[in-house]
Amino acid sequence: MSNPNWTQALRSSLSAAGVAVESDAAGDAISHWRVASEHWRTLAELALADSVRWSAGWAEQRAAGFVVHVLLEKHGVYLWAQTELGPAKPEVPSQAGVYPAANRSERHTQDMFGIQFVGHPDNRPWTRHKAWDKHQHPLRKDFPVEGRPETVTPPDMDYAFVKSHGAGTYEIPVGPVHAGIIEPGHFRFQAVGELILNLEERLGYVHKGIEKIAEGRDPPGLARLAGRVSGDTTVGHAWAACMAMERAAGVEIPPRAVLIRGILAERERVANHLGDIGAICNDVAFTFAQIQFTRLREDWLRTQAAMFGHRLMMDCVVPGGVTSDLSAEQCQAMRVGIVKLRDELADLMTTLDLNSSLEDRLYTAGFLSEDIAAAYGTVGYVGRASGQDFDVRRDAAYPPYDAVGFKVALENQGDIASRFWVRYKEIIASMKLIEQFIDRLAPGALVGDWHIPAAGSRGLGIVDGWRGEIVSFVAFEAGNRIARFYPRDPSQLNWPALEKLVLNNIVPDFPVCNKSVNGSYSGNDL
């Protein structure tokens, strides 16, 4: 990748605009800046002018007031900037008018902290429904974790959905309880005939206070919680949270543990893609493929149960390392499983590729242009199917990915078929990665020594989960306890893309459009 020094160029343009930047020379790979709050929007404008991607935004409360953070990325180089706000009336210029990706994140921060984002294009609440009221902010330190006990939380009837007017347009409300075995959320369609004119997502139904109940936990307790941010990404989130804690505490991970983490993460990617490819086929009534892929997924999960003691590999990643080892026989069995899966896929994919009903339904449907994908900062297979050539594993490589080569799947068509093929190519790449990690396994410890971090220690964990880039922020207080935890699931960036890619599709194609993206509700709602 060219020009890794974009942060220097940004710094020059900021200084030309009269914005002072203080930076920590903390020896971290990630640059860490502080700017005054009045320049918060300018920072975003100048970064966007240099095609820098908006990755994550969050806030925390400290004794002296609030700190608002943003994480920006280009060419795999990250910039972590923050600004401090006074405690009395915290407000900061919004970045959402510059970066649409920041929209929901800022609304979440506003709901949770009561920090006002001045000039935000959409001031409706996002995470807040009725479990707490407007003037209360759950992530403030004086808000009790138990909240105000209520008998029954009323439904949120006041949300101001976009309305459509005009002859023949009508609304379709869907959810929160859906018809399938799926997480809850609400979709509001405006349609003419079968054509979707507009879709609005209303999420937040599975908000269960993850950020708040993380406070006060010890590192193993946080790893367990992080592993349940989104059940299908248990390895990804646990790894990101552990990486953040390990960086804050300066803990070294034994080489064997790092390789096993890589194996766990790639197995998780394969398991989910197998399930989703089957589900995409099912949504266009191609049952043959669904049955075949659920069979392959079940085989894969059974191997995981046998090797790691859990079908989904929950609680296998712990602070400092991993819980389960792999014997030579298990490694051999895993290799055999991969050879078998490769054969099966070769067989199945030829069959699917030749199938005209799949072709009819998947090509050109659910189109997401490269421009919109870039504007919304979409990541993972959703971004990679729309030409967003970014993968944390390659571009900001962390162990064990820094020592192996692999090809990042990329497509430019942006339709459901592209997302389908990116997923397939990712399975193939993951299997190769697992083989390489097994090759490199040398005897050694599984967990490194834990050092209790000083109060105020902070760390960022950034990994490529199966849905894409996961960002995890952890701050410690005294006594090895968590002061703040913020996990940014890739879904938080990909959900808005779904609103765009369904436009001009027909309502009956919504399920397959949705499945091709498969955002996490739990990971979004927190």
Place this chain on the structure above:
Amino acid sequence: MLKQFKKILTTGIVTERVSVPKDAELEALGIEIKRHVDRKFSGSIAIRQVDAGSCNGCELEIHALNNPYYDIERFGIHFVASPRHADVLLVTGPVSRHMQTALIRTYQATPDPKWVVAVGDCATCGGEFGVSYASCGAVANVIPVDATIPGCPPTPMALMQGLLALMTR
């Protein structure tokens, strides 16, 4: 099309006779379930699954019940799209406060007689999330529960055993 038939033929039938880990056990479990479904539910039982705040782990395993290994429909158990068609509500998650009313309404929309099964540690006791400003904890804190299936998440086999336990009550 020919390739498709060839793949179907060479895959064969993988559906398992119910067992953990021995075939005889799984088979016995399935037959036992079927016997109760036949007797108490005229051969068929309809389940509406409701995620009331789960992390999605339980949903993944409930999905697995429909894969060809377990193929739970052969025992007379099928998943339906509406609570109005259901005999049983399979509820997961610590009930988030934002889903509380939706869960109560789903329960009210389910015709009597009905059974509620709380699936997973969160639904059983609050699990990792417990009770907070955002979470009501166990399903029993919100609607009456007839049976619980612990696990994080429960495996497909544990789910089948839990359903059998409900039927033999």
